[in-house]
Amino acid sequence: MKKMSDVTLTIDGKQIKVPSGTTVMQAAEKAGLSIPALCYDPELSIAGSCRMCVVEIDGMNNLPTSCSTVATEGMVVQTKSKPVIEARKMVLELYLADHPLDCMTCQKNGNCLLQKYAYEYQVKDTPFKENKHRYPIEDNNPFIVRDMDKCINCGKCIRVCDEVQGRNVLQYAYRGYDTKVTTAMDVPLIESECVFCGSCVAVCPTGALLEKKMIGKGQSWEVEKVKTTCPFCGVGCNFDLNVRDGKVIGVTSNPESEVNGRHLCVKGRFGTDYIHHPERITTPLIKKEGVFVEASWDEALDLVSKKFLAMKKEYGNESIGALSSARCTNEENYVMQKFVRAVIGNNNIDHCART
Amino acid sequence: MRSLKLLRNDLKEKYHSISKPRITIGMGTCGIAAGADKVKDALYHAVAEKGLDVDIEVTSCIGMCYKEVNVEVALPDYPPVVYGDITPARVTRMLEEHVVGNTPVLEWAEFQLENGKHTPYQDISSMESSDYYFHQTREVTSRCGRISPENIEEYLITDGYEGLEKVLMTQPQKVIDDIKASGLRGRGGGGFPTGLKWQFAHDAEGDKKYIVCNADEGDPGAFMDRSILEGDPHAVLEGMMIAGYAIGADEGYIYVRAEYPLAIKRLKRAIKQAKEYGLLGDHILESSFSFDIHIKVGAGAFVCGEETALLNSIEGKRGMPRLRPPFPAVKGLWGKPTNNNNVETYANVALIFRKGTEWYASIGTENSKGTKVFSLTGKIAKTGLAEVPMGTTLRQIIYDIGGGIQENKRFKAVQIGGPSGGCLPEDKLDIPVDYDSLIKVGAMMGSGGLVVMDEATCMVDVARYFLTFSQAESCGKCTPCREGTTRMLEILNRITSGEGEMEDIERLERLARVMKTTSLCGLGQTAPNPVLSTLRYFKDEYIAHIKDKRCPSGVCNHLLTYSIDAEKCIGCTACAKACPVNAITGTVKKTHEINPEICITCGACMEACHFDAVIRV
Amino acid sequence: MTNSFKDIEHTNLIFLIGSNPTEAHPILGVKMKKAIRNGAKLIVADPRRTEMADLADIWLPLKPGTDIPLLNGIMHIILKEGLWDKEFVENRTENLEELKKTVEAYPPEKVAEITGIHVELLYQAARLYASTKDASISYTLGITEHVTGTDNVINIANLAMLTGHLGRENVGVNPLRGQNNVQGACDVGGLPDVFPGYQKVFVPEIKEKFTKAWGVELSGKLGLTIPQMFDQAIEGTIKGMYIMGEDPLLSDPDASHVERGLNSLEFLVVQDLFMTETAKLADVFLPASSFAEKDGTFTNSERRVQRVRKAIDSIGESKPDWMIISELSTRMGYEMNYTHPSKIFEEIAKLTPIYAGIDYERLEKKSLQWPCPTKDHPGTPILHVGAFTKGKGTFKGVDHKPPAEVPDEEYPFYLSTGRRLYHYNVTTQYSESLTEYHPDELAMIHPKDAEKIQLSKEDKLKVTSRRGEVVTAIEITDRVAEGTIWMSFHHKDVPTNVLTNGAFDPITLTGEYKVAAVKIEKYRAE
Structure with a gap:
């Protein structure tokens, strides 16, 4: 591989040295300047379509996108010049012109990039008030709600589905103002090849794609996120449990996850609702005359303790076996095998390691 | 390497001296739309009826769209005469007087093609001195309307593929240097120097390179590329091959819109014939150069004329532009270095290598070399195709060639450069047409569509x-x-x-x-x-x-009001019958009235009135 | 896994045997697809045309239970064509001659006959795998859930050693663990023959070490495996069982045998979240807390130890399993006074050399892959670098043994089982979202087989084996071969495991879930 050399450029009057191949956006970030972007995602290919990240570069026609422009030696970049600010405000005005401004009740409130930039650039209103799209909300699957009125055509969902998931469920359809992210033949997700991994939801910057079960369960600032490890298959993905008022309201992916980044499968992202299933048994039960009756922990543990001790005495240590669980934690499995070996007094401990 | 010289000489022998009368019909899309098929049928019918021994041939559009159907009549030992406005009804007289009687029909004859060998007819002007062609320089379009586009031999006898032959005997870098020296700039709109573009693609590293021809002519009112494809398809193939040789590509794609079925048909035939003649495929003319050309039919999206969207479309993706850089010269079709030019540019390439770079560079202005083909449409008197040296003024094109404005109305503006271009007023008509001057006044060369607007245009x-x-x-x-x-x-x-x-x-x-x-x-x-x-x-x-809530040109419906001049109205009821919304009341022989509440300002009443009694404000 | 997921992303060839990652390990499937997008080649050996088979450069649709002859045939070609890694074999392995002798008897033509795979494909696969420098093998339960499971695994190791695809980056033999913490449950001693860290119970010094640490005399006798426990329950020697977080009645093979075992018990304690099929037979049910309600660690397939964090308080009166066991233990006279799982982990680390360097504080910053013997050890992403654990890798030729039960006149169909994308063992049955989307078991049947019994997609199918019968909805698809029925085991109303065979691999005692013989008929409601 060719040895990378460094280039020095000036951004907003600040000199900065970066490795060659660095984009202007990355260089700016390094210089401590943040450039707004809606369609940019470090994990995906560059689309350069939202045009929020435009900057002014000496010697270049027009306003190039900083996400796609590679820094060169001696380049002079303005990230906040008048034309740049005018362009960004206009782009926001154009977005807001075709957006339902229902931020107060939107699930994405406080966590929406469009909202964030509209605030940052103080774009309160749009001069274009004639037409807005009014698409029906798609909520006929149990996992994802698609509100295409809120879609800003950034195309991140298309790219993540293609480039990361390798499924290619989504693509742009129609033209011009009516351009819309759709499945093949514009059928609902549930009729498409979608497997509901929800990666599209994870990358959506607005409220266009939402976890269905989380809607109305809590606003971004009310939710506590607890990073943990997925309880399903052996890949061991990490994600954030979203908790409000002592209840798990859903799962969001956490870009910091070592194994999986932001990606999860349908089970990890949408399948943990079993935690609060009404059929959870939350009291100890003792079977009396063939029927389970509720009992206190004291009663139940006492019974088990007495019974096991009696069996040990009557039939010997070898008469009891135990199964620990590939679903439980290391600590629990350890305690269980210790219990069998140290308390029961045999090695009859196994679990379904083979399934 | 095999030479085409002998073949060309043999063919010249075969084609240049005709032994019996030959009638050639202009059958480009425009000719066919004007009824060339019917004229052709009538000709066959009449020739058979009279028992004449006549060859009937087909060519494409010669450029006089306003005079379609065009028919050329040639008798042995006489110069060919081109007629305009030929209808099936005129066929018999043309045959009787010209073919049988050797007396051209003067009132329909547009011009004769003097060739120096035969004595010209009296009272028929030569093509070069005719009104429409006097100010033109036909180089790129020289074969259009003159040869059969479906016969490679006619391309060969007009020195076709001579440029390619010459190029194959030189080094690729020399070819690029020649193109640079010619001063050719892309004819697709941007005017980027072609030689530089080729140099980028030549210098780019790649195990495979592509040549792409953009034939997705999409500007409203533009049909230059269509005319070239229909009239001289081999010139485009030749240009592509030369470019392929220069940059090191062995495969080319022509991206042509589905709305051009005749062009597609003729291109396909041209590709087939070129392969039969060893001029396309493996080891062209027994050289080490191989090249293949495919046709990709576009589905009619204007944006696919944008080169990176076009590449996506060839790859089977949605026609959406890519980010640049990387430029197609570095990463183009399927990620390989790709050179993309349009139809007219490639046709110019073949011309440059046939006639020489110095000759080429002598035409045009300082920074815009060669000729430019324009399609003249709108309210211009003579609609058609015109080729002029770069630097010709808009006034010359519109008035001297195009004959000014229809119905002698006043000129208001000319739109140049399609949807990307601009509208220029009267006082800009004297600027020379070249890439840079047009940009300065807020328009652009574009691909060459000129839409002329008169005073009645809003x-x-x-x-x-x-x-x-x-x-x-x-x-x-x-x-x-x-x-x-x-x-x-x-x-x-x-x-x-x-x-x-x-x-x-x-x-x-x-x-x-x-x-x-x-x-x-x-x-x-x-x-x-x-x-x-x-x-x-x-x-x-x-x-x-x-x-003022007023449309000065009287075009914008919502701003117009219609009323009836009581002085002029005779109560004929024609307007009331024509009104689609029953907004006009009045009885026979009494003055009528328009109810502005109901009127939808469609103007039907105005057209129906024979007494100029309907007033529009 | 000898290597890490990262290596699979960067490998140049993935040889996938008996594994369906896009459904059973979706995120790993994503990583594999990424590798393929970046140019990696893919060989898939699977009787079913899985999504990965669709993407494969070479798909080897072998007959169920013929993995050994397939691999022997591939090694036969590799040896014959001299494609093996002479240097690796010379320096790192022993006993090649024995392997040679075994695979000599598997010429491609014979292998084609046994496996049903075309000779040309065998050659292509052998050449591609052997000649790609960075080639990896991944397998799952399609390899282990056979009576020849151990031999299958040995033979995969043979192939990897023969071609030198071990002990460095982007290669390796990678068993993908089915459940979230199978790896960890094994690591910490949830097995009848080993203490935590795979330390054998019958080795006196080790027994001594644990005796000392735990302060009680321990048994050095091998314990019972699950199938043995049920056998002995039926025989009457096992009288009581304590089952934590498992539902063997639904997930173990030959469910009626399991049921008989459970019913023979004098006392059964089940500790779980839900009233599982097994729990219904219990005398005492102890309500446990879910993963969201507790702290702890899971260890994934690539030996990566990661934190589980408490997000909410235990629901109702439920308690984390560790707390319940501790309280029970204390009640039975053996004090367990752990105040927090981190304390338990400290004890694990103290007694388990492969975990010795890991603690909660380190895990807070970054997960760690074992072996991690000291506090400053960075963890081990790749095993067997430079040398195998035991020194040289030993080749061991293995011969083909047909599955314990193959189709015959009476039971003419193969039954194979596995997991689906939308479900995971039995817990997902309690996810409203997942069950709404995928409510029913849909047995896969080939269109021609469906046609033979005039089965249309709305019909139900009755599947019968020597051990039981189930009625199931169906999916007619050519992803399964003719003559094969494929089912999952997630749904309690279609308890697939009443059909599966109770035959086990003689070493691991893993059930032969992947091959059973069944007969089918169109179900007609009475």
Whole structure:
């Protein structure tokens, strides 16, 4: 591989040295300047379509996108010049012109990039008030709600589905103002090849794609996120449990996850609702005359303790076996095998390691 | 390497001296639309009826679209005569007088083709001195309407593939140097120096390279490329092969729109014939150079004329532009270095290597070399195809070649460069047509469509028309174009329906500025041009629409009122019968009246009235 | 896994045997697809045309239970064509001659006959795998859930050693663990023959070490495996069982045998979240807390130890399993006074050399892959670098043994089982979202087989084996071969495991879930 050399450029009057191949956006970030972007995602290919990240570069026609422009030696970049600010405000005005401004009740409130930039650039209103799209909300699957009125055509969902998931469920359809992210033949997700991994939801910057079960369960600032490890298959993905008022309201992916980044499968992202299933048994039960009756922990543990001790005495240590669980934690499995070996007094401990 | 010289000499023998009368019909798309098929049928019928021994041949459009159907009659030992406006009814007289009687029909004859060998007819001007062609320099289009585009032999005898032969005996870098020296610039609109473009593709590293020909001519009113493809397809193939040799490509794609079926048919035939002659395929002319050409039929999206969207479309993807850099010369079709030029550019390439770079560079202006083909449409008297040296003024093209404005109305503007171009007023007619001068006045060369507008054209409506087009053709990828064209169109719709406000002008200007600087591709960056140029030269018309709620040209329906002049009305009821919404009341022989509440200002009454009694304000 | 997921992303060839990652390990499937997008080649050996088979450069649709002859045939070609890694074999392995002798008897033509795979494909696969420098093998339960499971695994190791695809980056033999913490449950001693860290119970010094640490005399006798426990329950020697977080009645093979075992018990304690099929037979049910209600660690397939964090308080009166066991233990006279799982982990680390360097504080910053013997050890992403654990890798030729039960006149169909994308063992049955989307078991049947019994997609199918019968909805698809029925085991109303065979691999005692013989008929409601 060719040895990378460094280039020095000036951004907003600040000199900065970066490795060659660095984009202007990355260089700016390094210089401590943040450039707004809606369609940019470090994990995906560059689309350069939202045009929020435009900057002014000496010697270049027009306003190039900083996400796609590679820094060169001696380049002079303005990230906040008048034309740049005018362009960004206009782009926001154009977005807001075709957006339902229902931020107060939107699930994405406080966590929406469009909202964030509209605030940052103080774009309160749009001069274009004639037409807005009014698409029906798609909520006929149990996992994802698609509100295409809120879609800003950034195309991140298309790219993540293609480039990361390798499924290619989504693509742009129609033209011009009516351009819309759709499945093949514009059928609902549930009729498409979608497997509901929800990666599209994870990358959506607005409220266009939402976890269905989380809607109305809590606003971004009310939710506590607890990073943990997925309880399903052996890949061991990490994600954030979203908790409000002592209840798990859903799962969001956490870009910091070592194994999986932001990606999860349908089970990890949408399948943990079993935690609060009404059929959870939350009291100890003792079977009396063939029927389970509720009992206190004291009663139940006492019974088990007495019974096991009696069996040990009557039939010997070898008469009891135990199964620990590939679903439980290391600590629990350890305690269980210790219990069998140290308390029961045999090695009859196994679990379904083979399934 | 095999030489074509002997073959060419044999063919010249075969074609140059005819032994019996030959009648050639202009059958480009325009000719066929004007009824060339019917003329052809009538000819066969009449020839058979009279028992004449006559060859009937087909060529393409010679450029005089306003005189279709064009027919050429040639007798042995006499110069061929080209007729205009031939209808099936005129066929018999033409045959009887010219073919049988050797007396050309003077009133239909447009010109004769003097060749120095035969004595010209009296009273028929030569092509070069005819009104339409006197100011033209036909080089790129020299074969159009003159040879059979479906017969490779006719291309060969007109020195076709001579350029390729020469090129194959030199080094690729020399070919690129020659193109640089010729001063050729891309004819697709941007005017990028062709030699430089080839150099980039030549220098790019790649195990495979491609040549692409952009034949996705999409500007409203433009048909230069179609005429070349229909009239001289081999010239395009030859140009592509030369480019392929120069940059090191062995495969080419012609991206041609599905709306051009005849061009596709003729290209396919040309490719087949070239392969049969060893001029396409493996080891062309027994050299080490191999090249293959495919045709990709586009589905009619304007944006696919943008080169990176075109590449996506060839690859089977949605026609959306790619980000640049990387430029196609480095990473183009399927990620390989690719050179993309348009039809006219490749036709120029073949010409340059046939006639020499110095000769070529002697035509045109300092920075714009060679000729440019224009399609003349709109309210111009003579619609058609015209080829002129770069630097010719718009006035020469419109008045000297095009014959001025139809019905002797007053000129108002000329739109040049399609939806990306601008509208220029009368006082800009004397600027020379070259890449740089046009940019300076807010228009652009574009691919060469000239739409002429007369005094009855509303310039706000024209801007609205082009925005309707751009808005419908935006691919939807980037925000300024996708949303901006729509909002711009909304404002223009408001203004033309009398609901505009003065702030709208400022909004248009602000939107236009951002779209120009911030859009991803050329379509979005230039989409505001029709608005900006009309605002620049015809702002008064915008103000009249907004402030006075009046369309000065009487075009914008919503701003018109119709009434009946009681003095002139004789009560014939014609207007009332024509009115689709029953807005006109009145009894026979009594003055009629229009109810403005019901009237939809369609103008049907005005057309129906024989007494000029309907007044439009 | 000898290597890490990261290596699979960067490998140049993935040889996938008996594994369906896009459904059973979706995120790993994503990583594999990424590798393929970046140019990696893919060989898939699977009787079913899985999504990965669709993407494969070479798909080897072998007959169920013929993995050994397939691999022997591939090694036969590799040896014959001299494609093996002479240097690796010379320096790192022993006993090649024995392997040679075994695979000599598997010429491609014979292998084609046994496996049903075309000779040409065998050659292509052998050449591609052997000649790609960075080639990896991944397998799952399609390899282990056979009576020849151990031999299958040995033979995969043979192939990897023969071609030198071990002990460095982007290669390796990678068993993908089915459940979230199978790896960890094994690591910490949830097995009858080993203490935590795979330390054999019958080695006196080790027994001594644990005796000392735990302060009680321990047994050095091998314990019972699950199938043995049920056998002995039926025989009457096992009288009581304590089952934590498992539902063997639904997930173990030959469910009626399991049921008989459970019913023979004098006392059964089940500790779980839900009233599982097994729990219904219990005398005492102890309500446990879910993963969201507790702290702890899971260890994934690539030996990566990661934190589980408490997000909410235990629901109702439920308690984390560790707390319940501790309280029970204390009640039975053996004090367990852990105040927090981190304390338990400290004890694990103290007694388990492969975990010795890991603690909660380190895990807070970054997960760690074992072996991690000291506090400053960075963890081990790749095993067997430079040398195998036991020194040289030993080749061991293995011969083909047909599955314990193959189709015959009476039971003419193969039954194979596995997991689906939308479900995971039995817990997902309690996810409203997942069950709404995928409510029913849909047995896969080939269109031609469906046609033979005039089965249309709305019909139900009755599947019968020597051990039981189930009625199931169906999916007619050519992803399964003719003559094969494929089912999952997630749904309690279609308890697939009443059909599966109770035959086990003699070493691991893993059930032969992947092959059973069944007969089918169109179900007609009475």
